[in-house]
Each structure stands twice: as structure tokens, then as C-alpha cells.
Amino acid sequence: xxxTKKITLKHMSKLKKANAKLQNSNKPKYISKAExxxxxxxxxxxxxxxxSE
Numbered sequence: 001x002x003x004t005k006k007i008t009l010k011h012m013s014k015l016k017k018a019n020a021k022l023q024n025s026n027k028p029k030y031i032s033k034a035e036x037x038x039x040x041x042x043x044x045x046x047x048x049x050x051x052s053e
Contacts, residue, residue, distance in 0.1 A: 031039075
């Protein structure tokens with residue numbers, strides 16, 4: 001592989017990586033199992049507090 005092709009490939013790969021970072025994903029952010037359980041417990045506590053009032 002000649003020198004200019006190597007340089008071009010490196011440059012193109014950097015551009016592809018930069019463009020990939022700019023793209024927004026429709027995938028929701030990952031929430032750990034422990035965090036989901038904590039949020040569910042808080043939600044149950046909130047509904048219990050509202051019902052008692």
C-alpha cells in the first residue's frame with residue numbers, strides 16, 4: 001500500500017468516527033437493574049404517600 005493511500009485511510013477513519021459520535025441514537029440510555037429497582041421503590045413510596053393524604 002502506498003503512502004498516500006495509508007494517509008487517506010487514516011483520515012477517512014477519523015472522519016467516520018467523528019461523524020458517528022455526532023449521530024443521535026433512538027436507543028434509550030442504559031439504566032442498571034439496581035437503579036430500576038430503586039426508582040420503582042420510590043414510585044411506590046410516592047403513590048403510598050399520596051393515597052394516605
